[in-house]
Amino acid sequence: MEHHQEGRCENCIIRQLNALKTLSKEELKKISDSKVTKAVKKGETIFEEGERLNGVFCVRKGVSKLSKSSENGKDQIVKIATKGEVLGQRSVVTEELTNLSAVALNDMEMCYIPKRLLEENINDNSAFTKAVLVKMAEDLRFADNVIVNMAQKTVRQRIAEILLYLEKNFGLDSEGYIAMTLSREDIANVVGTAKEACIRMLSSFKKEELISTQGKRIQLTNKKALNTIVKGL
Amino acid sequence: MEHHQEGRCENCIIRQLNALKTLSKEELKKISDSKVTKAVKKGETIFEEGERLNGVFCVRKGVSKLSKSSENGKDQIVKIATKGEVLGQRSVVTEELTNLSAVALNDMEMCYIPKRLLEENINDNSAFTKAVLVKMAEDLRFADNVIVNMAQKTVRQRIAEILLYLEKNFGLDSEGYIAMTLSREDIANVVGTAKEACIRMLSSFKKEELISTQGKRIQLTNKKALNTIVKGL
């Protein structure tokens, strides 16, 4: 993980995407003076479950997976974080060890902001605190919905869902494939199933002409049908 | 749902359990003047998924389940809320419709606090906002862990887990049974499985002498073994 100082928070557009947008110019300057830009290559670990974090990571570029590994050695991906997301926020707020690991899914760039600066703002600036709170509340709703999906939907439904999610959030590349390619294993780990089950489901979608593939890339050819799958059986 | 005014927040011990503990005497007085005490009987609905809430419910007595129903008609219980929990906090913070339904699992008593009063404190009082934030962050960690459990653990493991959870959080009655009795269906809905699967697993636990039952009441007779089940297979 390389790191160097560069760019000013005051001029950074990314902060519009998160709670940092509520800070004043002076507050941003303070942060800007202490922050460090870090580049992380695909596959590298940003932090690991159980680590103590002394700051948070504001994602400027690239995508990261937040996952937790269970006793049986399997990984469960709990969240996919992109531009604007702040990694490690939860553990800084509660002053706990991290509950999840963060790994880069492609080359990333982010700003490391020391904990101390955030804490100052959380303690004094209630607009900032509220913005963080709202974000956390949204994450919680999202997580609750994932719980319901995991419990009640079939693997078929959940895979259809994540395909639609990926296309919606990352769009298409020049050839019409989903711009974000996850390995089949990662998809399986989001959906909470075995790699093979995931692959088989994708094959079956292909046979039904709902998707087409090119290497690991996936193109959705019948979104309507996929949507129907997500809802009913 | 009956409701009447009674008791003063300033003297209420329950508030020590949640973010309200950060408020000053004056702030509490204001809340106390507007709050309403509500009694809810077992089985009654406190609010339903998709409702707009104009306040939150602070649980003083009793237990409630927070659940979401999916298209196939099944319910998923996402959380069990007891004394001190504030229901509806999330949707008030984000000003969204409720994402979950709340139903009383036994006779309850709670205080209804109008939204407006909370908002005032969230906007001006950063100690309060932070307390709410920390609570939300803890809920989020809990939810993330539930996701991992749902995805990676077997029904057997999850049932063992909830039995231990219930005993730990509610203790025992005079005869040594878990003081909180959930219907088998509710247990199944927490664990995300079919009622029958849940019942069969409990029978199998009984045969293995890990638990014994009396009607719907359950007694844990070998917690060590249950703990082992939760961890490995």
Add this chain to the structure above:
DNA sequence: CGCTCAATTGAGCAACTTCAAAATTAGTGG
């Protein structure tokens, strides 16, 4: 061009679901 890792396919097995019926328990009013 060969090496390595990821993707795919096959087959057998275990876990879970569903529908249906029987047994038990809890709740209600007399």
Add this chain to the structure above:
DNA sequence: CCACTAATTTTGAAGTTGCTCAATTGAGCG
């Protein structure tokens, strides 16, 4: 307190879905 009804729990059996292990094919990279 008892009897009766409604609700819940329990058991059975068949059918699906998903998991695991092992072998094969394919793709990307130096």
